[in-house]
Every structure is written in structure tokens, then in C-alpha cells.
Amino acid sequence: MSQKEIINAFIELGQFLQQFSLQNTTENSKVKNNDAFFNDFVQLIDLSQSHNGWFTPEQVYFAIESWAEALTEENLNQWLTPYTYTEREPKTVGLILAGNIPLVGFHDFLSVLVSGHKALIKLSSNDQKLLPFLAKYLIAVAPKLSDRITFTEEKLQNFDAVIATGSNNTARYFEYYFKNKPSIIRKNRNSVAVLNGKETQEELTQLGEDIFRYFGLGCRNVSKLFVPKGYDFKNFFEAIFAYKDYIHYEKYANNYDYNKAVYLMSMFQLLDNGFLTIKEDQSYASPISSVFYEYYEDLDQVAQRLENDQEKIQCIVSNNLIYNSINFGQTQKPKLWDYADHINTLDFLQTI
Incomplete structure (x- = not known):
């Protein structure tokens, strides 16, 4: 599967997400697969707080709108321009995701797929609904992705590298358990x-x-x-x-x-x-x-x-008091090239 096909699938996903906002959720007839997904996504958002009490509609919509803004052709091309990908046998990257905020692991999921690899995903019990739904939409747009996205509730097995996010305590476990695999282990920050x-x-x-x-x-x-x-x-x-x-x-x-x-x-x-x-x-x-x-x-x-x-x-x-600081009100609006823990995920994924 070419990287262009994968990028196009995420652009389609971005257009799907652009329909949803707290103030005005409106169906766009030009968006693909709305018949199968639009109403179900509205219902999922409405039910999110019943799955996780912190996932109020306001917070879920904010996360969705943020990803709708990020997943444009312009942003994806700007992010990926420094990288040249050639089609090769994809590696399987285990993703152990946090669940503290809605779709917190989406950037890792996106990075693995646009790098040409397979994602083996273990979700947090606190955020088990949103990412699988969006993955299902991606597969509807690009069926070849079905071979590259797997969710599991079991212990990760048969993977080539791992990106794991957790607390300082779980990080120690991750570092021991994954010591023989290429890894990014994220701790409390x-x-x-x-x-x-x-x-x-x-x-x-x-x-x-x-x-x-x-x-x-x-x-x-x-x-x-x-x-x-x-x-x-x-x-x-x-x-x-x-x-x-x-x-x-x-x-x-x-x-x-x-x-x-x-x-x-x-x-x-x-x-x-x-x-x-x-x-x-x-x-x-x-x-x-x-x-x-x-x-x-x-x-x-x-x-x-x-x-x-x-x-x-x-x-x-x-207010520019500290080198490399960001402006007020911008912490929850990272760009695709603003990496968690300042570790470039794409660089890592190129090395495995």
C-alpha cells in the first residue's frame, strides 16, 4: 500500500471530522461514507461520558475539532515532506495507549500508519471507543488498511517495536518488558x-x-x-x-x-x-x-x-520569557510536528 493512499485516507478522515463541533454538527453530503458513519459517530460522542466520566461532549468535540484541523492535505504534506518513504515489508509496531484525554494516542496511530507499518493497538480501559470507530472509518475509505490495524485486549505479542505511554511506575515495567525491542517509553510529564x-x-x-x-x-x-x-x-x-x-x-x-x-x-x-x-x-x-x-x-x-x-x-x-516557550492558550493545539516528550516519532519509525 503506497504512502499516498494512506495519506489520502487520513485526509478523508479529516473531512469526515470537520462535520462535528459542539456548536454546529452538520452533515456534508460530499463526505464519503456518511450513510454508514455520521449518525453513529454523533451517538458515540453523546455516549462518551457514560464510558468515561471525564469525556464530556465539550471535551470530546474539542479533541475531534483539533484533529479535523490537523488532518488536512496541507498539514500532512508539511509534516511528511522531510521524509522519503519507499514501499517495504511493514513492521508491526505495538501501541500501548493512555486514556487520560480523548484520542490521546491518535498521533502515534497516525505516525505508524503513514510510516508504512502495521499498528497493533492495546487501548486504555478509559478510552476504548473513539479510536476503533475512526479506524473503522479509515478502513471503509481504504480497505487495504484492514491488514495494518489490529486492536487487542491481550498482552502484546509478535511485534517488532513498541510505543508505550504510562505513568512513571508503568514505564519501569515497560522498560524491562520491552528491553529487547526498539521502543519509545513515555512517562509522566x-x-x-x-x-x-x-x-x-x-x-x-x-x-x-x-x-x-x-x-x-x-x-x-x-x-x-x-x-x-x-x-x-x-x-x-x-x-x-x-x-x-x-x-x-x-x-x-x-x-x-x-x-x-x-x-x-x-x-x-x-x-x-x-x-x-x-x-x-x-x-x-x-x-x-x-x-x-x-x-x-x-x-x-x-x-x-x-x-x-x-x-x-x-x-x-x-510571553517569550523562556526560550522555546509557546504562547498562552496553545498547549492543547499541537501541530503534527509537535511531538510528545520531544521525541520525533517519525524518525524512530524509520529506524526499525
């Missing part, structure tokens, strides 16, 4: 924002998107703020008030109540606005409904610390 007090209200509101999208469950969510000594959080709290409705989601509210109670019983000093607590803490990984912060006096020291801890960091958000 967090994202941070570095502020200097000169941010506009709009930028701080966009930072709220980086914090709250997917309820803070993703590695690209900002969970830690670096702020200058004496920083006044008043503007920050006013700017993120736009996200106050998150407290109406039961699972988020339960985490907020629980974590706040633990902090108060432990006599920690908190700042609290009724739906988010912020706590001074040197750690990067804050619990759901909470963000840690740390004061700084020297930006260069912050930059050096983040450089030293780069294996713990997924994204750095700032």
Missing part, C-alpha cells in the same frame, strides 16, 4: 507557565485554557506557575473566572472538594476562588482542580531549572 506580571487580561484568560482544558488531565495542561516575588494573583483570578462552570462537573467538583479539604487539614496556605486552588509548592504535578506556584527572583535561574528538569516538562508557556 507536566507543563508550566512562567509569568512576569505584565501579562494582559486576555493572555491570562488564555492561560486558563491551558489549565482547564480536559479538566487538567493532560501532560500538556499547565499545572505549575512560576511568578515573580510579590506577584499579585488578583488579575489571574479575574481572568480565569471564565472557567467557573467547570465546578459544575461532578467529577471535577469532587476532586476540588477533596483536595481542598486535604490541604486545609494539612494546614497548607491556599489561594482559592471557588473552583481552583493554588498552592505554593516546588513540585510540577498538581492534583486536579489545583495549580502549584513558585516565586522567582531571577528568570535565568528559572530557565536553567527548566532545562535541568526537561525530562519532566512537556510544554513551557510564557
Whole structure:
């Protein structure tokens, strides 16, 4: 199967996904296979929260819209232009996917297939519906892909390489179990924002998107703020008030109540606005409904610390304060060439 055929199948998938949004889901008669898939996908989205309480329609639609924007001919060509693929015997790549946010493993799935390989996929129990549905659509568009996509509930067997995502604890197991195979093993990472007090209200509101999208469950969510000594959080709290409705989601509210109670019983000093607590803490990984912060006096020291801890960091958000940081509000909008853990998946897949 040629790479062009595979790319075209994903372009068709992108056009299918473009029909779906939280505000306006509208069937486009020009999209292939709508008779078989459109209504079923609407139903699947509506039922997603029953499969995983964190997968509210708003969050699922956001993930779908993000992939609809990514899967265009222009984006796919820009991503793949540096690579020359020749048809060869495909290798089987095991994918052990996370399930913290909707379609979190889709980039690995896409990368394996456009690289000319076969995907052997073990889904997380938290996200078992969306990717198989999209895989079924791809196969309907390009039937030859049926030989290249396999889902399994069993232990991975008969594979040539693996890409596995999990916690720091499961990563140790993965590293041992897959020690004789080419692999990418992903561990826990967090994202941070570095502020200097000169941010506009709009930028701080966009930072709220980086914090709250997917309820803070993703590695690209900002969970830690670096702020200058004496920083006044008043503007920050006013700017993120736009996200106050998150407290109406039961699972988020339960985490907020629980974590706040633990902090108060432990006599920690908190700042609290009724739906988010912020706590001074040197750690990067804050619990759901909470963000840690740390004061700084020297930006260069912050930059050096983040450089030293780069294996713990997924994204750095700032107003150009830190080299290679990204703009506010962009953490959950990665391009195809923005790789998880900064490991180029396509480069890896070319070597197996």
C-alpha cells in the first residue's frame, strides 16, 4: 500500500471530522461514507461520558475539532515532506495507549500508519471507543488498511517495536518488558507557565485554557506557575473566572472538594476562588482542580531549572520569557510536528 493512499485516507478522515463541533454538527453530503458513519459517530460522542466520566461532549468535540484541523492535505504534506518513504515489508509496531484525554494516542496511530507499518493497538480501559470507530472509518475509505490495524485486549505479542505511554511506575515495567525491542517509553510529564506580571487580561484568560482544558488531565495542561516575588494573583483570578462552570462537573467538583479539604487539614496556605486552588509548592504535578506556584527572583535561574528538569516538562508557556516557550492558550493545539516528550516519532519509525 503506497504512502499516498494512506495519506489520502487520513485526509478523508479529516473531512469526515470537520462535520462535528459542539456548536454546529452538520452533515456534508460530499463526505464519503456518511450513510454508514455520521449518525453513529454523533451517538458515540453523546455516549462518551457514560464510558468515561471525564469525556464530556465539550471535551470530546474539542479533541475531534483539533484533529479535523490537523488532518488536512496541507498539514500532512508539511509534516511528511522531510521524509522519503519507499514501499517495504511493514513492521508491526505495538501501541500501548493512555486514556487520560480523548484520542490521546491518535498521533502515534497516525505516525505508524503513514510510516508504512502495521499498528497493533492495546487501548486504555478509559478510552476504548473513539479510536476503533475512526479506524473503522479509515478502513471503509481504504480497505487495504484492514491488514495494518489490529486492536487487542491481550498482552502484546509478535511485534517488532513498541510505543508505550504510562505513568512513571508503568514505564519501569515497560522498560524491562520491552528491553529487547526498539521502543519509545513515555512517562509522566507536566507543563508550566512562567509569568512576569505584565501579562494582559486576555493572555491570562488564555492561560486558563491551558489549565482547564480536559479538566487538567493532560501532560500538556499547565499545572505549575512560576511568578515573580510579590506577584499579585488578583488579575489571574479575574481572568480565569471564565472557567467557573467547570465546578459544575461532578467529577471535577469532587476532586476540588477533596483536595481542598486535604490541604486545609494539612494546614497548607491556599489561594482559592471557588473552583481552583493554588498552592505554593516546588513540585510540577498538581492534583486536579489545583495549580502549584513558585516565586522567582531571577528568570535565568528559572530557565536553567527548566532545562535541568526537561525530562519532566512537556510544554513551557510564557510571553517569550523562556526560550522555546509557546504562547498562552496553545498547549492543547499541537501541530503534527509537535511531538510528545520531544521525541520525533517519525524518525524512530524509520529506524526499525
